[in-house]
Amino acid sequence: MMANKAMGARHLVDNEAIAHYDEGPAEKLERWLKSYQAEKKKRMEKELASWVAGLSKNKNSKLGQILNCTETRGYLEDLEEFSLHFMVDTLYGQAFCMEFLHNVNGGVSGSNV
Numbered sequence: 001m002m003a004n005k006a007m008g009a010r011h012l013v014d015n016e017a018i019a020h021y022d023e024g025p026a027e028k029l030e031r032w033l034k035s036y037q038a039e040k041k042k043r044m045e046k047e048l049a050s051w052v053a054g055l056s057k058n059k060n061s062k063l064g065q066i067l068n069c070t071e072t073r074g075y076l077e078d079l080e081e082f083s084l085h086f087m088v089d090t091l092y093g094q095a096f097c098m099e100f101l102h103n104v105n106g107g108v109s110g111s112n113v
């Protein structure tokens with residue numbers, strides 16, 4: 001590496017390629033949950049609601065709905081405890097939360113049978 005005025009080292013530096021991987025849905029949601037948890041520690045409840053509302057200009061944002069829902073946040077925080085096993089895109093992402101935790105997936109009929 002250091003022979004010939006460090007030619008080997010300079011060659012490696014010139015040919016260095018750094019792989020960049022975009023953040024996946026689970027990583028993105030984990031980042032937002034950690035931001036929420038940090039904000040919760042330093043803000044009053046009313047200020048926290050304003051912070052969540054400010055995440056998106058769209059009041060019907062998926063992220064806002066997820067962070068505003070106590071049950072969904074609890075689900076995400078429970079999975080976060082076992083992060084390496086359950087924090088995968090199919091179980092820990094906005095799409096999963098909206099499809100399976102915020103849509104009607106069953107329940108009791110409203111009729112008096």
